[in-house]
Every structure is written in structure tokens, then in C-alpha cells.
Amino acid sequence: MLNPAxxxxxxxxxxxxxxxxxxxxxxxxxEEPRGRWQGHGGILALPRSTAEVQTIVQxxxxxxxxxxxWGGGTGLVGGQIMPQGPAPVILSxxxxxxxxxxxPDENALIVEAGMTLAGVQQAADAAGRMFPLSLASEGxxxxxxxxxxxxxxxxxxxxxxxxxxxxxxxxxxxxxxLLAGLKRxxxxxxxxxxxxLLIGSExxxxxxxxxxxxxxxRPAVSVTALLVVPDPAAALxxxxxxxxxxxxxISAFELIGKMGFDFLAETMPExxxxxxxxxxxxxxxxxxxxxxxxxxxxxxSLYAEADEAGLVQDGVIAxxxxxxxxxxxxxxxxxxxxxRIGAISSHDIALxxxxxxxxxxxxxxxxxxxxxxRVNCFGHLGDGNLHYNVFPIPGRTRRDHEAQRDAIKASVHxxxxxxxxxxxxxxxxxxxxxxxxxxxxxxxxxxxxxxxKAALDPMGILNPGAVLRA
Amino acid sequence: MLNPAxxxxxxxxxxxxxxxxxxxxxxxxxEEPRGRWQGHGGILALPRSTAEVQTIVQxxxxxxxxxxxWGGGTGLVGGQIMPQGPAPVILSxxxxxxxxxxxPDENALIVEAGMTLAGVQQAADAAGRMFPLSLASEGxxxxxxxxxxxxxxxxxxxxxxxxxxxxxxxxxxxxxxLLAGLKRxxxxxxxxxxxxLLIGSExxxxxxxxxxxxxxxRPAVSVTALLVVPDPAAALxxxxxxxxxxxxxISAFELIGKMGFDFLAETMPExxxxxxxxxxxxxxxxxxxxxxxxxxxxxxSLYAEADEAGLVQDGVIAxxxxxxxxxxxxxxxxxxxxxRIGAISSHDIALxxxxxxxxxxxxxxxxxxxxxxRVNCFGHLGDGNLHYNVFPIPGRTRRDHEAQRDAIKASVHxxxxxxxxxxxxxxxxxxxxxxxxxxxxxxxxxxxxxxxKAALDPMGILNPGAVLRA
Numbered sequence: 001m002l003n004p005a006x007x008x009x010x011x012x013x014x015x016x017x018x019x020x021x022x023x024x025x026x027x028x029x030x031e032e033p034r035g036r037w038q039g040h041g042g043i044l045a046l047p048r049s050t051a052e053v054q055t056i057v058q059x060x061x062x063x064x065x066x067x068x069x070w071g072g073g074t075g076l077v078g079g080q081i082m083p084q085g086p087a088p089v090i091l092s093x094x095x096x097x098x099x100x101x102x103x104p105d106e107n108a109l110i111v112e113a114g115m116t117l118a119g120v121q122q123a124a125d126a127a128g129r130m131f132p133l134s135l136a137s138e139g140x141x142x143x144x145x146x147x148x149x150x151x152x153x154x155x156x157x158x159x160x161x162x163x164x165x166x167x168x169x170x171x172x173x174x175x176x177x178l179l180a181g182l183k184r185x186x187x188x189x190x191x192x193x194x195x196x197l198l199i200g201s202e203x204x205x206x207x208x209x210x211x212x213x214x215x216x217x218r219p220a221v222s223v224t225a226l227l228v229v230p231d232p233a234a235a236l237x238x239x240x241x242x243x244x245x246x247x248x249x250i251s252a253f254e255l256i257g258k259m260g261f262d263f264l265a266e267t268m269p270e271x272x273x274x275x276x277x278x279x280x281x282x283x284x285x286x287x288x289x290x291x292x293x294x295x296x297x298x299x300x301s302l303y304a305e306a307d308e309a310g311l312v313q314d315g316v317i318a319x320x321x322x323x324x325x326x327x328x329x330x331x332x333x334x335x336x337x338x339x340r341i342g343a344i345s346s347h348d349i350a351l352x353x354x355x356x357x358x359x360x361x362x363x364x365x366x367x368x369x370x371x372x373x374r375v376n377c378f379g380h381l382g383d384g385n386l387h388y389n390v391f392p393i394p395g396r397t398r399r400d401h402e403a404q405r406d407a408i409k410a411s412v413h414x415x416x417x418x419x420x421x422x423x424x425x426x427x428x429x430x431x432x433x434x435x436x437x438x439x440x441x442x443x444x445x446x447x448x449x450x451x452x453k454a455a456l457d458p459m460g461i462l463n464p465g466a467v468l469r470a
Numbered sequence: 471m472l473n474p475a476x477x478x479x480x481x482x483x484x485x486x487x488x489x490x491x492x493x494x495x496x497x498x499x500x501e502e503p504r505g506r507w508q509g510h511g512g513i514l515a516l517p518r519s520t521a522e523v524q525t526i527v528q529x530x531x532x533x534x535x536x537x538x539x540w541g542g543g544t545g546l547v548g549g550q551i552m553p554q555g556p557a558p559v560i561l562s563x564x565x566x567x568x569x570x571x572x573x574p575d576e577n578a579l580i581v582e583a584g585m586t587l588a589g590v591q592q593a594a595d596a597a598g599r600m601f602p603l604s605l606a607s608e609g610x611x612x613x614x615x616x617x618x619x620x621x622x623x624x625x626x627x628x629x630x631x632x633x634x635x636x637x638x639x640x641x642x643x644x645x646x647x648l649l650a651g652l653k654r655x656x657x658x659x660x661x662x663x664x665x666x667l668l669i670g671s672e673x674x675x676x677x678x679x680x681x682x683x684x685x686x687x688r689p690a691v692s693v694t695a696l697l698v699v700p701d702p703a704a705a706l707x708x709x710x711x712x713x714x715x716x717x718x719x720i721s722a723f724e725l726i727g728k729m730g731f732d733f734l735a736e737t738m739p740e741x742x743x744x745x746x747x748x749x750x751x752x753x754x755x756x757x758x759x760x761x762x763x764x765x766x767x768x769x770x771s772l773y774a775e776a777d778e779a780g781l782v783q784d785g786v787i788a789x790x791x792x793x794x795x796x797x798x799x800x801x802x803x804x805x806x807x808x809x810r811i812g813a814i815s816s817h818d819i820a821l822x823x824x825x826x827x828x829x830x831x832x833x834x835x836x837x838x839x840x841x842x843x844r845v846n847c848f849g850h851l852g853d854g855n856l857h858y859n860v861f862p863i864p865g866r867t868r869r870d871h872e873a874q875r876d877a878i879k880a881s882v883h884x885x886x887x888x889x890x891x892x893x894x895x896x897x898x899x900x901x902x903x904x905x906x907x908x909x910x911x912x913x914x915x916x917x918x919x920x921x922x923k924a925a926l927d928p929m930g931i932l933n934p935g936a937v938l939r940a
Binding site: 445 | 573574575576577578619620622626627630631633634643647648649650651653654655656657658659660661662663664666667669670671675686687689706707710713714715716717718719760761762763768820821822823824850852853854855890891892893894895896897898899903906907910911912913914915916917918919921922924925926937938
């Protein structure tokens with residue numbers, strides 16, 4: 001059993017740390033974006049260095065006090081919020097934002113965990129390179145949290161998930177020891193890959209304090225198009241065609257359904273649809289090309305070929321940076337429109353690519369057996385990652401459907417699982433999906449996870465109750 | 471303590487398996503390519519299915535008998551050879567070669583662990599795709615072993631190591647339980663990434679029986695050039711230039727030193743140098759381009775730009791597939807020439823890219839303090855991965871230098887470590903580098919590795935003595 005971070009413990013901790021390292025948690029550190037839970041915590045710790053993180057963890061370990069690592073607070077599954085149990089120390093790395101080094105010719109940089117994702121992007125940009133991880137909350141999300149949750153977003157198709165962009169990590173383990181793993185190597189087969197074990201473990205196995213990250217060359221030219229497709233199956237054939245013509249140059253391939261446009265019209269009419277009527281399905285396609293290419297011509301040629309094959313019905317190719325931004329704005333504002341409508345249940349799912357076209361109507365049909373809903377299905381189609389979110393019909397609110405939420409979620413997740421998919425594509429398990437992991441996870445995987453957790457954090461002080469039941 | 475796989479145990483095992491599953495180990499299963507060690511083993515097990523692998527592991531676990539997983543026997547660090555200790559079961563998956571499924575539009579396939587790497591490449595090729603892992607021993611190496619060792623090779627710069635090409639694994643854990651992880655998803659954040667933990671663990675945490683793998687589109691056109699560079703620093707500037715002009719299109723960037731040509735002239739004169747005199751340093755550059763490019767023109771233009779910048783001094787651009795093959799043959803036959811000369815000590819090292827130019831003269835100078843040697847330094851420069859191999863001068867043999875081998879190795883590895891590098895870039899730890907891992911490995915990493923090993927294989931039956939001391 002863990003002990004609470006009470007006043008006596010706070011005194012012990014304070015005596016070992018520089019003044020100003022501790023304070024009472026702000027409201028912001030006890031909330032999460034979806035407003036489902038309220039966290040609690042006895043102390044907010046704001047270390048300035050890895051050594052201070054080690055001290056905090058050592059003292060927590062000695063006193064058996066839980067630690068909730070806090071990045072930017074943008075997680076959507078409650079990994080940063082502990083609503084019950086003995087009050088933990090909330091450990092925010094927001095003061096650790098240093099750029100420790102940048103090697104443009106190596107396409108590598110080393111940053112501390114508290115730097116925001118946007119900060120990392122800017123550091124790469126200033127060196128004429130690109131850090132291609134990109135997601136809606138990049139202004140607030142911190143790179144430590146992005147790695148702890150193996151964040152995804154819109155750049156995964158081309159450049160991989162957060163883990164694929166990480167060369168090494170520095171981390172504080174549950175006993176306060178320091179894992180010094182900041183090597184910036186492309187090949188290093190010296191024992192078990194603890195970097196990949198820590199990445200995606202959501203702060204339950206160690207606290208990432210710094211990371212060596214990969215950058216990539218910036219594309220010389222980019223071009224964006226919004227393409228109307230007959231259906232998701234055609235969208236996937238378009239993806240195959242584009243990959244054959246332009247391998248490794250497709251920067252984003254996002255699916256947008258009619259409901260996305262309807263929600264925008266309802267809640268944010270200033271974001272307009274470029275077509276006379278909102279299409280049933282369209283794809284936001286982004287190409288990043290080397291200088292040898294004339295970007296608009298390449299996109300036009302791809303469009304012509306797709307048209308020939310019956311894969312597109314209409315389309316807009318951005319002719320200026322302003323047009324490009326306005327096309328992206330549609331995709332980027334859909335989550336905000338969703339928030340304004342108010343989802344009954346949101347599902348961050350992944351499917352084998354070829355199962356996507358079959359999944360959507362099946363999921364719709366299964367939902368219809370529960371009741372009448374609106375579904376906004378959109379997302380990172382190139383990765384097989386859909387946000388299949390369920391909303392009330394006009395005139396009703398999410399509160400009218402509280403009693404149905406579990407049935408809705410089970411209906412979607414059961415189908416995803418039966419089709420070989422994942423019930424958490426990019427958001428992680430946090431505390432929201434612990435039961436889902438138990439229900440759908442491979443039993444051998446769960447047993448191995450519990451054994452690894454017990455081996456590396458025997459007292460269970462690191463993010464108690466996240467990923468695995470405390 | 472483990473028990474030997476003796477006659478009584480063989481009987482127990484045989485009684486639970488189909489006839490013909492067990493036999494005495496062949497000589498081939500007890501050798502390793504460098505001839506440094508002779509393995510021993512009581513029984514060779516040749517299961518035909520994952521269920522049979524489970525049965526074998528369960529019985530070994532019950533009897534505390536060690537298991538040495540055996541792929542294609544091509545490993546260079548003795549991971550497949552147990553020279554001492556209680557005789558183990560040698561477990562070869564060579565009968566498990568099924569292609570379980572292939573989804574061209576998903577760029578994914580699922581194969582059993584016993585398929586050779588060349589077999590996987592052929593399966594992808596037959597579907598109009600490419601499996602880009604490529605290494606000298608691909609005709610014999612099996613995909614299970616390639617994943618267990620996180621194999622590298624010549625395609626890493628563009629497509630990553632073996633782990634980066636794996637979407638999921640099926641594996642038998644130390645208690646015989648089955649990890650069913652063959653999902654073919656691009657995003658799946660449901661708990662700890664056991665796939666990445668098993669990959670690179672060299673059979674010490676579980677036995678990979680099948681894998682879901684990524685394919686990539688085949689480049690429409692390819693072009694190869696052998697470019698003479700003033701020195702390794704210029705080679706790296708050439709890499710930066712090529713990456714800026716042709717991001718994501720550089721399929722290989724291999725360094726060849728003069729000693730490589732000298733060794734070829736000495737041992738395999740039929741492999742000729744295309745330049746009048748063997749250059750001090752050259753780079754084998756391979757581009758894989760989409761159909762919009764005229765490959766030779768692209769290479770010629772890159773050459774012109776590099777020439778302008780003083781980065782190249784001479785070069786040959788292959789004008790035919792036959793010329794392309796003959797350029798590649800130089801690179802591919804260097805390991806065989808090395809074998810014929812007979813290395814005193816071979817070093818598979820990685821460095822931060824920008825440290826490479828400084829490393830080479832420093833390592834040469836440190837060696838010169840030990841004695842007079844010939845060094846063949848070549849390899850995957852684009853990954854910072856050098857094979858820095860040390861040979862006797864003409865008239866001497868490796869045997870004359872037996873007593874110096876440890877000092878040579880320490881001299882090279884100490885320098886690599888001091889410069890932030892890795893003492894095993896792509897070959898792994900096996901049994902050859904256990905002491906190196908202890909010497910150079912981060913202590914916290916080693917402690918965590920031991921804890922994970924104890925958690926997942928508490929009796930230590932999986933590949934005893936590999937990676938970690940038994």
C-alpha cells in the first residue's frame with residue numbers, strides 16, 4: 001500500500017530540495033481535457049534538473065509515496081490524473097526545457113522532457129530541419145509526455161510514431177537511479193531496448209527526463225489537396241496509388257466524413273467547406289517533395305490518374321499557402337467542433353488498413369441497434385487510425401445518453417477487436433482504458449506487463465493505476 | 471541451476487511430440503561462422519508449429535533444461551552457440567517457414583520465424599513490393615533470428631533496422647505461454663511494447679515464432695555510383711547534401727577504404743577496382759527513385775554539385791544493371807576478402823555521425839601504440855556503423871597476434887565508448903560481448919535488464935549465458 005503525500009512528507013521532501021521546487025497543485029494539474037475526472041495530489045513538484053527528479057523519486061520510494069508524472073496535461077485517457085487513492089506527488093517537468101544539443105548534419109537533437117512539442121519543432125526548424133511529430137495539442141504537450149505515451153498524430157504515415165523518432169532516452173527509474181541512454185546512434189544492439197520499453201509505458205516504468213531525437217530534412221516543396229472520394233475503400237486505393245507514384249513523399253492522408261463538415265457548419269460556420277455540398281467522404285492529402293518536383297503539377301497528375309481509375313469525384317488543390325492553411329483548418333478544427341457538439345463516447349481505434357472499409361458500415365449498423373446517434377468518423381486513414389466518435393442527434397445532449405455509453409463503447413470496441421484492431425491507437429491506456437486492456441489484451445501480454453512492472457517498480461509508486469490496475 | 475538435456479529428458483520430450491521432431495544436433499548447429507567456439511547440445515528440436523514450440527518450452531521449463539534458439543546460424547557473436555554448461559535443447563525453427571498472409575495494399579505480410587530473409591524478400595517481391603532488410607547472409611539467416619538480433623545491414627539508412635520493419639510478433643514465452651501479437655497495425659498504444667522488448671533480446675526473453683512485417687513500395691528506378699571522396703568528413707558532407715536534395719531516396723551509403731581494395735586484389739583479384747589506383751576512401755551510393763526521375767541524370771547532377779563543393783574527386787555511375795552489380799560486388803565481397811586475410815579482431819561499432827571522421831585516425835593512432843597492423847575500415851557510413859577490423863601485416867597471421875587481441879579490442883572499444891558510440895552496432899551481444907556490455911553498459915540499464923530477465927524467464931532457461939551472464 002502506498003502512503004499519501006501529506007504535510008509531514010512535504011516537509012521531508014522540501015528539506016532535500018531547493019526552495020520553490022514544491023507547491024500546492026494548481027487546478028490545471030488536477031483537470032483533464034475531457035472533464036471526465038478530477039485528480040487529486042498532495043504536492044506539485046517542479047524540479048529544475050534531472051538530479052532533482054532523482055532526489056524526488058528516491059524520497060518517494062523511501063516513503064512509498066506515489067508519483068504522477070505530468071507533461072502538458074493534454075492526454076485524453078487520464079494518464080496524468082489520479083482521481084483516487086493516497087494523494088500522490090504530481091511531478092511536472094515544465095521547468096526542464098533545455099535544448100542540450102543539436103547536430104544538424106546528424107539530424108539529431110537532445111532536449112529535456114519539459115520542452116513543448118512545438119518547441120522541439122521550432123528548434124529543428126531553426127536548424128533547417130524538421131521534427132515531424134505533429135498533433136493538435138503540440139503547443140502544450142511536452143516531449144516527455146509525447147514519448148511516455150508514444151504520441152501519434154498526422155505525421156505517422158511518413159515518419160512514424162513518437163517512438164520511431166527517438167534515438168535514446170534519459171530516465172529516472174523507480175528507485176531514483178538514472179538511466180543514461182542519450183546516445184544519438186542509428187544502430188545500437190547492446191542489450192534490451194529499454195528506450196522502447198519506457199516509450200509508451202505512460203510513466204509507469206520510469207520518468208523520461210530528456211531524449212535524443214531524430215530530425216528529418218524539410219521537404220523543399222509541399223502541396224495539399226482535399227479530394228472527394230466515393231467511399232473509404234476508394235480512399236485506400238488512392239493511398240496505394242499515391243504510394244506507388246510518390247513513395248515516402250506522402251506527408252498526410254486524412255479522412256474526413258460528411259458529419260465533420262456538418263458539425264463545423266453547426267458550431268463554427270466560419271470554417272467553410274470548399275465544395276458546393278459537403279461530400280460524404282473526402283481525403284486531405286499532403287505531399288512533401290524534393291526540389292526537383294513542381295508540386296502542384298505532381299498533385300494534378302496524381303488527381304488525373306486517380307480520376308481515370310474512378311477513385312476521386314472532385315477536388316481542390318491549394319494554389320497558395322493561404323489556401324493550404326484553409327484546407328488544413330478544416331481537419332484541425334474538427335476536434336473542437338466535436339467538443340462543442342459533445343460526444344457521448346469517443347473511440348481512438350486502429351484497424352488493419354484493408355479492414356477499414358468493412359468496419360465503418362458494420363460499426364454504424366451495430367450502433368443503430370442501440371439507438372439513434374450521429375457518428376463523426378475521421379482521422380489518420382493512412383495509419384488505419386480512425387476517431388470513431390458517437391454524438392447525440394440534434395435536440396439531445398450527451399447527458400441523455402449516459403446510461404448507453406458503456407454499451408456504445410463495447411459495441412465499437414468489440415467490433416474493432418474482432419477485426420484485429422486496437423482499442424487505443426494513439427492515445428494510450430491511461431486510467432480510462434485499463435478495463436479495456438484487461439478485456440481485449442492478450443493474456444500473455446498482460447502477464448508479461450505485470451511482471452515487468454513488478455520488476456522495475458516493485459512498490460508501484462510510478463503513476464499508480466495507470467495502464468495496469470494499482 | 472539448469473539440468474542437462476540428457477537421454478532421460480530426450481525420452482520425456484519425444485513422448486510429447488510427433489515422431490521426427492527430435493534428433494541429435496548436426497555439426498552445423500554447433501558451429502559459428504567465425505570458428506571461435508564449438509557449441510554443444512543434447513537434442514536438436516525441429517518443431518513444425520507454434521504449438522509444438524510451446525510444448526517443447528513447457529517441458530524444458532518443467533525440467534529446468536536450457537534452450538538455445540537457432541535461426542540460420544549466421545550470427546557473429548555466438549548467440550546461437552552454447553559452448554559450456556548443462557547441454558541445452560537446440561531449438562531450430564527451420565521447419566516453420568509458412569507465409570501466413572500477405573496484404574499488398576497494407577504493405578504487410580505475416581511469416582513464420584523459420585523463413586529465410588531472402589524468402590521474405592521474395593514473397594514481398596512477388597507481390598510487387600519490397601522487404602528492405604538486406605544483409606550479406608540473407609540466404610541463410612532466418613527472419614526469426616533477424617528479429618531476435620534486430621539485424622541491420624545495408625538498408626537501415628532508408629528503412630530502419632529489423633525492429634522498424636516489424637508490426638507485431640508471435641512468441642513463446644519462458645513458461646510456454648503464447649504471446650499472440652501478430653496485429654498488423656501502424657498505431658497500437660495498448661500497453662508496454664513487448665514486441666520491441668523481444669526484438670533484440672537474442673532469444674533470452676521469448677522465442678519469436680512468427681512476425682507481421684512491413685513492406686515498402688519498390689523504387690521505380692535505381693542508380694548506383696562509386697564516388698571517390700577526399701576523406702570520411704567529406705563523405706558525411708556528401709551524405710548531408712544528398713539527403714537535402716533527395717530526402718528519403720538514398721537506399722545505401724557505404725564507406726569503402728583503400729584496404730578493402732587491397733584485400734580484394736590480394737585474395738579475389740577477379741573483383742576489380744574501377745579506378746586506375748585504389749582510392750583512399752570512396753562511397754557506394756545507391757538511390758531508389760520514383761518513376762518521375764531519370765535516375766542517371768539525377769546521380770550525375772548530384773555528382774556535379776558535390777564536385778563543385780569539393781566533396782568528390784572521381785566517380786563511376788553505373789550505366790547498366792551489370793555495372794550496378796559489379797559496383798555492389800566490391801562492397802559485398804569485402805567480408806569474404808576479410809575472412810581470407812584473417813582478422814585478429816573485428817569491431818562492429820557505431821558512432822554519432824559527426825564523430826566518425828575524428829574516430830578513424832584516433833583509433834588508428836591508438837592501435838599503432840600496440841603494434842603494426844592493417845586496418846580495413848568500411849561499412850554503413852550513413853548509419854554511423856563501421857566495421858573497424860584489424861588484420862596482421864603481410865607475412866604474419868592472426869595467430870601471431872593472439873596475445874594482443876584483448877588489448878586491440880579494448881583499445882578500439884574504449885575509444886568508441888568515450889566518443890558516445892556503441893560496441894555492438896548491428897551484431898548484438900551474444901556470448902562474445904557479454905563482458906563488453908558489463909564494461910561499457912550503463913549500470914542502471916544493466917540492472918533493469920537483469921530485472922526484466924528475472925521477471926520473464928525466472929529460471930533462466932532461454933538462451934542461457936547470452937546477453938547476460940547465466
